[in-house]
Amino acid sequence: MSTKDTPTQRLLDRNVLRYVTAHELLTPGETVLAGVSGGADSTALLLLLMALAPKLGIEVRAAYFDHQLRGKRTSQRERETLTALTESLGVSLVTGAGDVRSYALEKRLGIEEAARELRYAFLSQAARQCGVRTVAVGHTADDQVETVLMHILRGSGLGGLAGMLPRSRWPVDRPDGGDLTLVRPLLETRRSQTESYCRAMGRQPLEDVTNRSPRFHRNVVRYQLLPLLREHVRGVDAALLRLARAAAVERQALEEAAERALARAGKLEGGVVRLSQAALRETPTGLLPRVMRLAASRLLGDAHDIGERHLLAMSAAVRKAAGTELDLPRSLHLRVGYGEVLLTAGEVEPGYEALPVEGVEIAVPGTTSIGGWRFEASIVGHDASPQSVDEWEARVDADCIEGGLRVRRRRPGDRFLPLGMSGEKKLQDVFVDAKVPRRQRDGVPVVCDDAGIVWVAGQRITERVKVTASTRRVLRLRAEHDERPSPSVSSFAGFDSRY
Numbered sequence: 001m002s003t004k005d006t007p008t009q010r011l012l013d014r015n016v017l018r019y020v021t022a023h024e025l026l027t028p029g030e031t032v033l034a035g036v037s038g039g040a041d042s043t044a045l046l047l048l049l050m051a052l053a054p055k056l057g058i059e060v061r062a063a064y065f066d067h068q069l070r071g072k073r074t075s076q077r078e079r080e081t082l083t084a085l086t087e088s089l090g091v092s093l094v095t096g097a098g099d100v101r102s103y104a105l106e107k108r109l110g111i112e113e114a115a116r117e118l119r120y121a122f123l124s125q126a127a128r129q130c131g132v133r134t135v136a137v138g139h140t141a142d143d144q145v146e147t148v149l150m151h152i153l154r155g156s157g158l159g160g161l162a163g164m165l166p167r168s169r170w171p172v173d174r175p176d177g178g179d180l181t182l183v184r185p186l187l188e189t190r191r192s193q194t195e196s197y198c199r200a201m202g203r204q205p206l207e208d209v210t211n212r213s214p215r216f217h218r219n220v221v222r223y224q225l226l227p228l229l230r231e232h233v234r235g236v237d238a239a240l241l242r243l244a245r246a247a248a249v250e251r252q253a254l255e256e257a258a259e260r261a262l263a264r265a266g267k268l269e270g271g272v273v274r275l276s277q278a279a280l281r282e283t284p285t286g287l288l289p290r291v292m293r294l295a296a297s298r299l300l301g302d303a304h305d306i307g308e309r310h311l312l313a314m315s316a317a318v319r320k321a322a323g324t325e326l327d328l329p330r331s332l333h334l335r336v337g338y339g340e341v342l343l344t345a346g347e348v349e350p351g352y353e354a355l356p357v358e359g360v361e362i363a364v365p366g367t368t369s370i371g372g373w374r375f376e377a378s379i380v381g382h383d384a385s386p387q388s389v390d391e392w393e394a395r396v397d398a399d400c401i402e403g404g405l406r407v408r409r410r411r412p413g414d415r416f417l418p419l420g421m422s423g424e425k426k427l428q429d430v431f432v433d434a435k436v437p438r439r440q441r442d443g444v445p446v447v448c449d450d451a452g453i454v455w456v457a458g459q460r461i462t463e464r465v466k467v468t469a470s471t472r473r474v475l476r477l478r479a480e481h482d483e484r485p486s487p488s489v490s491s492f493a494g495f496d497s498r499y
Contacts (some may be wrong), residue, residue: 007049010041012193015050016185017055023166025183028057031132031185036062036085038078038206039474042130043085044194045186047201049136050089062086063126063135065119066097067112075389094129096122112216120171127180139164139184141241142191149229153221157308158254161247169302240499258290266295273299273343280318280341288315296332301343305329312375317341323438332398338435354398355445359408364475368407375407376478394447394455395455396465398475403450409442416453418460430459445479 006399020026033050049060064082066075079095087297098121106115123135144163149178151160166187170180186194199203230238265279273295281430283291289311296314297303310328317324317334324336333344355371362368364377377400431441436458445457455461467474 006099006200008196012197013051017052018187020185025167025185026056026058031059032134032136033127033130033132034060034062036064036082038081038200040195040205041140044197045138045201045206047126061092061130063123067115068097069100094126124180132184133179134181136183138186140186140189140191144187144244145237146218146238146260148223148244150221158247158251161243162247162251163244243460254290258287258294262294263292275341277339277341295343299343300330307418337437355409358407359406361409364406372481378476380474380476391458392479394461394477395467396461396475397467397471398473400465401449405447405449407445407447410446416465419463419466434459
């Protein structure tokens with residue numbers, strides 16, 4: 001490292017230290033992994049982190065990923081340059097490589113997107129290898145300008161206008177990136193400053209020839225569109241950076257409001273997000289898509305592939321009648337129930353697996369298992385209390401049972417006379433009145449004898465088997481299910497919204 005203490009060094013050291021401190025990007029005592037490529041920005045990033053390490057109280061490591069896009073000779077030169085740089089700084093270097101072109105063909109992605117996915121996949125693995133949770137990259141203010149402009153051209157919303165954040169969650173969907181944080185210490189540093197800093201430190205960074213290729217959309221923006229805008233719009237860079245900062249502040253405010261709305265409306269029960277329909281309908285229309293996005297991200301881990309049109313469809317669905325359903329990307333499913341909106345993912349469904357239509361005989365006395373349910377049947381004395389403990393227990397007159405008992409699922413046309421009613425009722429209407437979700441109904445146990453329905457578990461017994469003063473023997477029936485007792489519930493209140 002250069003021993004000269006130049007004004008360029010002091011100024012950028014001071015500015016970056018202030019930026020890192022203001023945004024709480026790094027924590028004393030932690031190790032940060034710097035992604036490096038050999039270019040001016042990432043080289044300056046590594047040099048700055050090493051210069052500031054004593055003041056920040058951090059340790060620094062580096063990682064380099066070869067995209068295999070520029071030929072073996074160029075890749076070898078990059079490795080040799082970075083190896084020499086890190087050795088001179090006393091920094092350990094982790095290296096990796098990936099065939100971006102083959103990956104792009106396999107996943108049907110553009111080269112830029114494929115390179116990004118493989119690069120961040122490598123960085124997440126390198127972070128695990130190094131035992132770190134914070135990865136720093138060398139995105140600069142110039143990158144921010146380009147990013148915001150590209151998002152404007154795509155018709156992005158407020159999130160896109162905010163561009164890149166100083167600190168963010170892991171940017172791609174990775175099972176090993178869930179607890180990693182990405183930081184950008186140079187986001188208010190210009191590219192010309194990183195180049196000057198490298199020169200002041202006596203370093204000669206490499207230039208990536210693909211950075212000039214018009215095949216890549218960012219290069220067209222960087223070398224054609226932005227120069228034209230700068231020629232005709234004075235201060236366009238500063239204006240775009242102001243827009244990004246203002247959008248980031250407003251986005252944060254909206255995200256916090258969405259977090260509060262979600263905490264009021266929702267809870268997570270064993271892989272199912274349950275949202276109060278009344279609370280959602282009271283949520284301002286402009287905020288509702290953000291609430292739905294947060295709910296989806298709680299379930300999926302992130303909201304990648306859940307686009308604006310999906311969020312608008314979800315927001316419209318919550319105002320519709322029970323039975324409304326939506327199938328969304330990544331096996332996300334929305335269903336409107338009775339007073340609630342449910343989100344599930346993959347094969348997870350709220351409720352129980354369907355029971356057989358023919359039925360299975362229940363041992364009396366004894367225990368019978370079927371479809372995740374366990375039925376206990378026992379005869380108790382006539383002096384036992386006729387009252388059930390809860391809706392999953394029934395006490396009936398054993399001598400009123402005709403033939404044996406079986407348990408099955410509902411059948412078309414099922415009817416019975418519920419206890420306390422004067423006339424028969426369709427089982428379908430009982431489910432509707434009790435607000436049993438449609439997808440759960442085939443999993444509700446229906447206990448029958450030769451004369452018909454005896455008990456609909458969780459609902460009512462039939463009038464003809466009720467316990468009376470003349471009852472001599474009481475049959476106690478109890479239904480237990482692995483998913484039924486006290487599901488694990490976590491409120492959405494308290495989730496970290498800094499990102």
